[in-house]
Amino acid sequence: MQIIISNTSKEPIYEQIYVQIKKHILTNELQAGEALPSMRQLAKDLDISVITTKRAYEELEKNGFIFSIVGKGSFVSEQNNEMILERKRKVIEEQLLSAIQNSKEIGVELEELLELLTMLYKEDT
Amino acid sequence: MLNLIRKDIVLQKNSLLILLPALFIFLFLERSVIWVGVIFCFAIIMQSFALDEKPSANLLMNSLPYTRKEIVSSKYIGACVFTFLVLLTIVIGNLIIHREITQWDQLLFIASVIVVFISFAFPFSYLFKSQYLMMACGVLFVLYVVLVNTFIPDLGDRLRAGVQTILSFDNSLLYAGGILAAVLLYMFSWMLSIRIYSRKVF
């Protein structure tokens, strides 16, 4: 699992960890049931304090992305994961729908829209 | 506490290796056993005391799992150990060099003098510093000289005679009394030092 921390970012470090682990979970890079590194191990690896990773894990747990078992560690949650994916998909659908609506209003063809989407998609990564 | 005494011996290892053989030389030169014994005991004991006097040494000892009581007590017991070592060297030295057994009353006398001396020196040094002890001794010596020159010109002889008289006493009751007094003094000094040391700030 790759996590890149920026010390100059305005975003707090726990937030950066939270966002990146969440992304790994949502993209299925981290699969349901998979164990996360221990808070302390992650802190050592990232050269940051334990309380920071603890906060990130707490946020992840609060929002249902992971669960922890005392003495065993933290794991990626299952059902919530699919719910979240579903929810995310719905959001994407809605956003695409409004994009299509807007396109139709000014007469942008499907092909042109696809092109634009492909371009934007590639640009972002 | 045994650890603390062992620590003093480890620290004094090198000087003991020099001083104890040096004692042989003095015995060979047939100096007064009492005088040599007292000086050597005192030198070794006070050197060991001075090493632990630095603030850093106090910081270390007190941060290790020892109580202040133990730290002080180790010095008092250690002094006895060092005295014993010196006396043992004297006995062995005399046996080898002069093929004679040292008189036990001489040894006892050295021990008593050291006990009395330490009883004053340790609380004094805990209260002030052992450096000041040397100064205090200097002042006492000056007083002694003045006393000798102005009032009692034959004080030195009298003291020597006094020591001889004490040694020539054959009264075991007197001996026992003297030793008991010295031991009581030592105990009192021990308690006093613990009190002084407990209030020290490093």
Next chain:
Amino acid sequence: MENVIELQNVNKAFKGFELKDLSISVKKGFVTGFIGGNGVGKSTTIKLILNLLQPDSGDVSVFGLNYKKHEKEIKQRIGFVFDHNVFYEHITLSDMKKIIKPAYKNWDDGIFHQYVNLFELPLKKSIKTFSKGMMMKASLAFALSHRAELIIMDEPTSGLDPIFRRELLDILHDIMQDGEKTIFFSTHITTDLDRIADYITFIHNGQHIFTKEHYKIEEDYAIVKGETNLLDRDTEQEFIGIRKSNHGFEALTTNKQRTANLFGDMVILEKPTLEDIMLYTKKGNDNYVKSYS
């Protein structure tokens, strides 16, 4: 959460200096960085925790035990590192080990030699030939070789080169892995704290200013920059320590959210460093004193 160190309403007065009603607690399993300027009472506090000093009033407890009854038990479980050499200088490291080892029930020669090798320390050279960094490494080796549950360090990184400072932090990370150990250390080098400290305890003029989770500091505090005309009697109350110049002002707020609501886009809010907080707190305190004198 369990507290390993607890100071309650501790007072200690010296000539010209005092700790006032100091209450500090240090959480088990975490690293607490102890900051404050020179002469504000950091070393005194550490000495109180190690029972090198006794408080005039108030309670000090370590592992939930007090020193009056459990002095040796407590010290068995503490590893200490001071900012200067406390070892006998005329003997070798191996002789020093002979002195320290028997003091601890849980001493482990294996761990000691592991650190001696790691730090490349000479066992047979007298300690007075050691450099500052080597002394520090030796102290650390002693502090870590008896499986101490609490490690107390007074300015461990001062005088060390940046490379070893990093190595030290790595070692500390390793120590913290099992979650059973606690580290409490004072420092001037606040950047070290960003890498390791879970909690920050800040004292100033013998008083406890705060103990916070490290990330909480940037949530609460902020450096505020804006035009001088924003300042008046009321708005100045919002800040501690203000630096005014011809070109604007810079100040520290302890309530970032409130300041943001109050001034909106008229000011810039920036993440404060621990040094900023120390500096402005001192400034604020001096002003406070001045206005009353």
